Amino acid sequence: MAKVNTISVIIFLGFMILPATAQEVSPIIQVYQFVPQNSFLIQWNWITALDYKKISDWAKVYHCTVNTDDSPIADSTAWFISKYGSKLIFENLDELKYFLHINFVTFSSPGQTSIDALCIISLDNKPVKKLSFADMTIQNRNVVIEVSREYIVNKTLVVEFKEYSSAGGFFGVWDVILSTLDTLPDAIEMKKSQPEQKTMKQQPAKLVKPKSIKK
Numbered sequence: 001m002a003k004v005n006t007i008s009v010i011i012f013l014g015f016m017i018l019p020a021t022a023q024e025v026s027p028i029i030q031v032y033q034f035v036p037q038n039s040f041l042i043q044w045n046w047i048t049a050l051d052y053k054k055i056s057d058w059a060k061v062y063h064c065t066v067n068t069d070d071s072p073i074a075d076s077t078a079w080f081i082s083k084y085g086s087k088l089i090f091e092n093l094d095e096l097k098y099f100l101h102i103n104f105v106t107f108s109s110p111g112q113t114s115i116d117a118l119c120i121i122s123l124d125n126k127p128v129k130k131l132s133f134a135d136m137t138i139q140n141r142n143v144v145i146e147v148s149r150e151y152i153v154n155k156t157l158v159v160e161f162k163e164y165s166s167a168g169g170f171f172g173v174w175d176v177i178l179s180t181l182d183t184l185p186d187a188i189e190m191k192k193s194q195p196e197q198k199t200m201k202q203q204p205a206k207l208v209k210p211k212s213i214k215k
Helices: 020-025 039-044 052-061
Strands: 006-012 015-017 028-032 046-051 077-081 086-090 097-104 118-123 126-132 142-148 157-164 172-179 187-192
Touching: 028 086, 028 187, 039 046, 039 086, 046 052, 077 157, 118 142, 126 142, 157 172
Parallel strands: 006 187
Antiparallel strands: 006 015, 028 172, 046 077, 077 172, 086 157, 097 142, 097 172, 118 126, 118 157
């Protein structure tokens, strides 16, 4: 059996905490796992975390199926981008170049649905990637964006996901990882630094159904 390359990290509310010796050699800078406990994402306009089953039930309305969450972190939970624009913040960055790894929720045949939606990803208010809902195929489940020094201001990187659609809530993200490398290990083992706390009250899920479907 092939040996799996695994990196273990301790995570608290989506922020990676590493011992000094490990931090010096690890290419993984920060992890946003997008689990229900990451209630701070609400302040950054992300829509409530949904598990694979709930996303699948929603996708069936559009006659498509959801591809499973994959490596290096497979927890089958995703948060969705809101119509107001959702963001992530990475701080204390010193390197000249990073790579942003975005694990999107993808579907079997999104191009055959009636969904007309566009997602634009910006770094420091500069658009760097454009994806339509039809692009949300398995080939785009792991989108890698090179982050050069021009996008980092005062050691801080602000990533904004802006959705253009009728109501928002069509683009989901399983997790986001910032690394100094353009490839990730086969697996990242997530360890919590303390027992899970109860999740704060979250926004209701706002995945949109076709107008022809009765509530």
